[in-house]
Amino acid sequence: MPEMEYVEPSSLSEVFDAFDRYGEDGRLIAGGTGLINLMKQRLVQPAALIALRKLSGSLGTITSENGSVRLGALVIHRQLEASPVVKQHIPLVAEAFGHVATIRIRNIATIGGGLAHGDPNLDPPSTYLALDAMVRIASRSGSRDVPIGEFYKDYYETAVQPGEVVTDLIVPNQPAGAGTAYIKFLPRTADDYATVSVAAVVTLSADKSRFQDVRIALGSVGSTHIRATAAEDLLKGRQVSPASLKSAAATVAEAVDPLTDVRGSGDYKRDMAVVWTRRALEQAVVKAGGKLE
Numbered sequence: 088m089p090e091m092e093y094v095e096p097s098s099l100s101e102v103f104d105a106f107d108r109y110g111e112d113g114r115l116i117a118g119g120t121g122l123i124n125l126m127k128q129r130l131v132q133p134a135a136l137i138a139l140r141k142l143s144g145s146l147g148t149i150t151s152e153n154g155s156v157r158l159g160a161l162v163i164h165r166q167l168e169a170s171p172v173v174k175q176h177i178p179l180v181a182e183a184f185g186h187v188a189t190i191r192i193r194n195i196a197t198i199g200g201g202l203a204h205g206d207p208n209l210d211p212p213s214t215y216l217a218l219d220a221m222v223r224i225a226s227r228s229g230s231r232d233v234p235i236g237e238f239y240k241d242y243y244e245t246a247v248q249p250g251e252v253v254t255d256l257i258v259p260n261q262p263a264g265a266g267t268a269y270i271k272f273l274p275r276t277a278d279d280y281a282t283v284s285v286a287a288v289v290t291l292s293a294d295k296s297r298f299q300d301v302r303i304a305l306g307s308v309g310s311t312h313i314r315a316t317a318a319e320d321l322l323k324g325r326q327v328s329p330a331s332l333k334s335a336a337a338t339v340a341e342a343v344d345p346l347t348d349v350r351g352s353g354d355y356k357r358d359m360a361v362v363w364t365r366r367a368l369e370q371a372v373v374k375a376g377g378k379l380e
């Protein structure tokens with residue numbers, strides 16, 4: 088690797104100073120689990136690494152506030168997975184983090200790094216989409232909130248602009264009585280990425296016979312994580328039954344555009360997305376108190 092500078096700012100204002108100094112040649116590094124891989128493959132070659140680790144006091148906390156959970160960008164995956172606040176209010180997110188690679192990776196990778204990486208194969212983003220999270224991004228001129236549905240632009244491309252830092256992810260508490268599921272098809276090793284992954288949030292009517300609200304998001308099925316809105320719309324107000332789940336899941340085939348790669352052909356992954364969506368919905372319905380027979 089070519090020589091590069093390494094700086095460790097201890098405040099956001101010093102991070103912005105470093106951006107001014109290095110411009111587009113400077114690159115933020117949090118856990119480094121994604122960036123170092125890109126550097127090894129020479130896909131990025133920064134002249135300076137701007138390390139965020141000294142900001143883990145201010146950006147490394149999890150708090151419950153105003154019906155949401157605020158996750159600081161430097162919270163590591165393992166911290167989130169074990170957090171009582173996360174388990175209580177947004178258990179779907181804790182569940183997805185438990186599926187990320189190995190404990191060794193989860194002890195290093197951060198929430199903000201995972202967001203800004205913009206890799207459509209990651210586990211947690213489907214749960215952020217299914218729960219309508221908001222990403223807080225800071226720059227020298229202030230901070231802005233970007234709905235997660237507008238955050239992902241393309242492969243490894245997000246709404247984060249040069250000179251900006253992801254500071255927080257704000258996730259609304261799961262709806263009372265909702266059933267949720269995060270499932271991932273992982274046929275190879277534990278630290279591989281999903282062939283397909285699905286997050287589902289299901290709220291049923293009081294007598295548990297009809298769908299009141301449904302939210303479905305998928306990973307590893309295209310250039311970004313996606314919401315399966317056609318499937319959601321088809322289920323809302325409909326009777327809970329295996330047939331309704333099957334017909335809703337079938338619509339996912341039209342919504343996905345998976346790449347052919349080492350994990351399978353695009354056609355195979357499209358079929359898997361349909362099957363996996365149905366299974367995630369089945370689990371979420373049962374957890375919401377519904378019956379499928």
Ligand SMILES: Cc1cc2nc3c(=O)[nH]c(=O)nc-3n(C[C@H](O)[C@H](O)[C@H](O)COP(=O)(O)OP(=O)(O)OC[C@H]3O[C@@H](n4cnc5c(N)ncnc54)[C@H](O)[C@@H]3O)c2cc1C
Nearest residue numbers: 115117118119120121122188197199200201203209210253
């Ligand atoms: C072998 C292996 C297997 C893995 N398997 C999985 C898996 O199955 N599922 C999964 O979800 N994840 C998995 N991961 C982790 C995932 O691929 C990313 O590496 C991780 O989410 C990135 O987090 P990080 O903190 O290490 O980010 P970094 O590598 O430090 O940074 C990633 C990118 O984000 C930028 N960045 C970092 N922090 C910020 C910030 N606060 N604001 C703006 N930009 C920022 C960096 O400049 C860089 O471009 C795996 C990683 C490895 C190494």
